[in-house]
Amino acid sequence: MRTQVGIVGAGPAGLLLSHLLALRGIDSVVVETRSRAYCEARQRAGVLEDGSVRLLREAGLADRLDRLGLEHGGIYLQFAGERHHVDFRELTGGRTVTVYAQTEVVKDLIAKRVASGGAVHFDVVDTEVDHLTSDQPVLRFTGADGTRHEVGCDAIAGCDGFHGICREAIPPDLLTVRERGYPFAWLGILADVPPSTDELIYAHHPNGFALHSLRSPTVSRLYLQVGPDESVGAWPDDRIWDELQCRFELPGSGWRLKQGPVLDKGITPMRSFVGAPMRYGRLFLAGDAAHIVPPTGAKGLNLAMADVAVLAPALDALLHGDARPADDYSATCLRRVWRSTHFSWWMTSMLHRIPGADDMEAELQLSQLRYVVASRAAATSLAENYTGYPELPAGTNLAR
Ligand code: FAD
Numbered sequence: 072m073r074t075q076v077g078i079v080g081a082g083p084a085g086l087l088l089s090h091l092l093a094l095r096g097i098d099s100v101v102v103e104t105r106s107r108a109y110c111e112a113r114q115r116a117g118v119l120e121d122g123s124v125r126l127l128r129e130a131g132l133a134d135r136l137d138r139l140g141l142e143h144g145g146i147y148l149q150f151a152g153e154r155h156h157v158d159f160r161e162l163t164g165g166r167t168v169t170v171y172a173q174t175e176v177v178k179d180l181i182a183k184r185v186a187s188g189g190a191v192h193f194d195v196v197d198t199e200v201d202h203l204t205s206d207q208p209v210l211r212f213t214g215a216d217g218t219r220h221e222v223g224c225d226a227i228a229g230c231d232g233f234h235g236i237c238r239e240a241i242p243p244d245l246l247t248v249r250e251r252g253y254p255f256a257w258l259g260i261l262a263d264v265p266p267s268t269d270e271l272i273y274a275h276h277p278n279g280f281a282l283h284s285l286r287s288p289t290v291s292r293l294y295l296q297v298g299p300d301e302s303v304g305a306w307p308d309d310r311i312w313d314e315l316q317c318r319f320e321l322p323g324s325g326w327r328l329k330q331g332p333v334l335d336k337g338i339t340p341m342r343s344f345v346g347a348p349m350r351y352g353r354l355f356l357a358g359d360a361a362h363i364v365p366p367t368g369a370k371g372l373n374l375a376m377a378d379v380a381v382l383a384p385a386l387d388a389l390l391h392g393d394a395r396p397a398d399d400y401s402a403t404c405l406r407r408v409w410r411s412t413h414f415s416w417w418m419t420s421m422l423h424r425i426p427g428a429d430d431m432e433a434e435l436q437l438s439q440l441r442y443v444v445a446s447r448a449a450a451t452s453l454a455e456n457y458t459g460y461p462e463l464p465a466g467t468n469l470a471r
């Protein structure tokens with residue numbers, strides 16, 4: 072087999088890259104260890120920045136997004152028994168975010184690749200990347216029918232997430248890693264119940280952080296801060312709802328969280344990680360393969376999309392003899408990556424209960440939260456970061 076770009080991973084980064092390359096007339100082969108059904112059902116992120124929505128629209132991927140996506144003009148910050156609205160539209164001159172689940176983005180992308188005859192191989196095993204410093208890197212995998220394939224490529228995109236094989240293929244002395252762990256995790260549930268709020272609620276509470284998000288007018292997505300080593304088994308549905316009621320309680324308001332059947336339950340560890348550079352020879356890393364942020368602030372999916380929006384034109388230029396954009400790829404992406412890394416760390420630090428921390432820590436968090444809702448400058452900073460960074464490059468024209 073031969074292709075121009077071998078892509079490891081059919082998450083949002085790999086699938087979107089494959090589509091953006093196809094728009095430029097560049098063919099690719101995507102390989103994925105999981106099944107199509109698994110990729111389409113994996114519950115993860117839910118918030119798209121302004122720029123991500125625009126990119127999906129311009130790339131012809133927004134038919135369902137425009138019908139089903141829920142545009143939000145702000146969020147609520149809740150702390151010390153008060154709920155405050157941060158109005159993104161008013162603070163940023165009209166910028167918004169759109170609630171549209173990663174599962175739906177992935178479904179849209181797979182449908183588009185399949186409809187246009189794109190090569191996406193699910194259920195592969197033993198993926199290998201080789202000859203990365205040559206002009207003809209090689210991608211090997213064993214397909215679902217047991218056949219071993221070797222694909223000669225002009226470039227390989229490592230879009231295989233944090234636990235993939237591509238970052239590992241970079242000699243350790245050539246990769247600088249910056250990393251921070253957090254002493255807590257998120258327990259996330261999907262619930263078959265209409266949301267109890269019109270916009271997301273980020274709640275600071277002495278018991279720990281809680282987030283009320285949503286997926287549709289009839290399905291809610293909720294998160295609780297839990298211990299880093301807790302298992303889902305320790306959280307029967309009743310315990311989850313009791314804890315959510317407690318952390319979202321607004322004394323005297325009459326507001327109450329609506330409860331319903333739990334459709335999905337999972338625990339997400341929290342980590343900040345940046346590997347640089349995001350390139351080794353003809354291997355280019357994108358999305359979680361290169362960097363991870365804690366989910367507070369909803370940046371992971373948006374970063375993955377922003378990376379490949381830069382990578383597609385860079386690969387196009389490389390394949391046509393201009394190496395400059397590919398040489399700039401890592402530095403260009405890392406400016407946005409570090410901004411989101413800082414914002415996610417800041418949101419995480421401000422909103423979570425730090426195990427073992429004293430009252431001083433909690434007072435500092437509360438002071439910061441009060442400042443964010445009282446100062447227009449501070450609220451604008453949160454709103455600008457949350458909705459995205461138009462001033463940072465994220466790829467431009469879709470065609471050459
Ligand atoms: P992924 O979506 O991880 O896709 C990588 C793909 O590569 C996977 O399909 C994987 O199966 C495949 N793969 C791995 N190894 C191989 C191999 N050797 N060969 C072939 N294929 C391989 N972000 C938010 O903004 N909000 C959230 O609430 C949120 N929740 C999350 C919950 C979890 C459990 C996780 C893991 C992440 C969450 N994120 C969240 C982050 C967000 O979902 C990711 O940033 C986003 O999925 C990144 O997309 P990606 O394409 O880079 O990687």
Ligand code: DHB
Nearest residue numbers: 116117284366367368369
């Ligand atoms: C969602 C996840 C997040 O991490 C976040 O900050 C907001 C929303 C969600 O899954 O809907």
